[in-house]
Amino acid sequence: MGAAKQVESVSSVLKVFGILQALGEQREIGITEIAQKLMMSKSTVYRFLQTMKTIGYVSQEEDSEKYALTLKLFELGSKALEHVDLIALADKQMRKIAEKTGEALHLGAFDDDAIIYIHKIDSRYNLRMYSRIGRRNPLYSTGIGKVLLAYRDEQEVRQILDPIKFEPHTANTITDHQELMDELATVRENVVGEDREEQEEGLRCLAVPVFDRFGVVIASISISFPTIRFEENRRDEYIEMLHQAASSVSSQLGYHNYPKCAEVTVK
Structure with a gap:
């Protein structure tokens, strides 16, 4: 793995854990709030949230469209x-x-x-x-x-x-x-x-x-x-x-x- 690719992988891991921590600090939170808190683009936050939702670590409220942690962690x-x-x-x-x-x-x-x-x-x-x-x-x-x-x-x-x-x-x-x-x-x-x-x-x-x-x-x-x-x-x-x-x-x-x-x- 090249140095640039390795740095990118580490950055992605840090972003995932940043999102998980943000989700853990309040019951429900929206993409905009997470993006502002972590100084990330909304498209990046959305992409990570959808992946975590797919594998069962995050759920999404239908009415508010906000996200929350599941009990999987x-x-x-x-x-x-x-x-x-x-x-x-x-x-x-x-x-x-x-x-x-x-x-x-x-x-x-x-x-x-x-x-x-x-x-x-x-x-x-x-x-x-x-x-x-x-x-x-x-x-x-x-x-x-x-x-x-x-x-x-x-x-x-x-x-x-x-x-x-x-x-x-x-x-x-x-x-x-x-x-x-x-x-x-x-x-x-x-x-x-x-x-x-x-x-x-x-x-x-x-x-x-x-x-x-x-x-x-x-x-x-x-x-x-x-x-x-x-x-x-x-x-x-x-x-x-x-x-x-x-x-x-x-x-x-x-x-x-x-x-x-x-x-x-x-x-």
């Missing part, structure tokens, strides 16, 4: 704040489990048609799962993905899954939509999702939901094991540790009815 800021708090709260609980087990812990969230890792604690062993914050993995073949899907409305889940091609990462990967839907019912009943070497051979994973103050699942905490270190007779113990951790995080986010049985409300 508030929603965006709330999501960012929520994740900052979530990571800080989850880190403390995840480290407790890591100290007891030595295994890898992940915090994952929904990201369009996949999961994304937003926090992790590495295993202390040399033989461990490779992962990184920001990495995306499929919804259908991961414990976290199953948890994030299980607490959504069935119709919404089908809409999310319909365009996704189920790739058989291993011989255990679920490749049938209905088979996955049936498993999601089990996830809700037991409040735990499981990856049984479905994403990667030799790797087991258990995951549980984290709820926000409205009782909506916003993330999932998981523990991952190489199969040679997974002790089946300790499975319930691992799940209980995860439930305690996720319940604590959910409680601090304002949700105090963490489920431990089939009594779960689907979003």
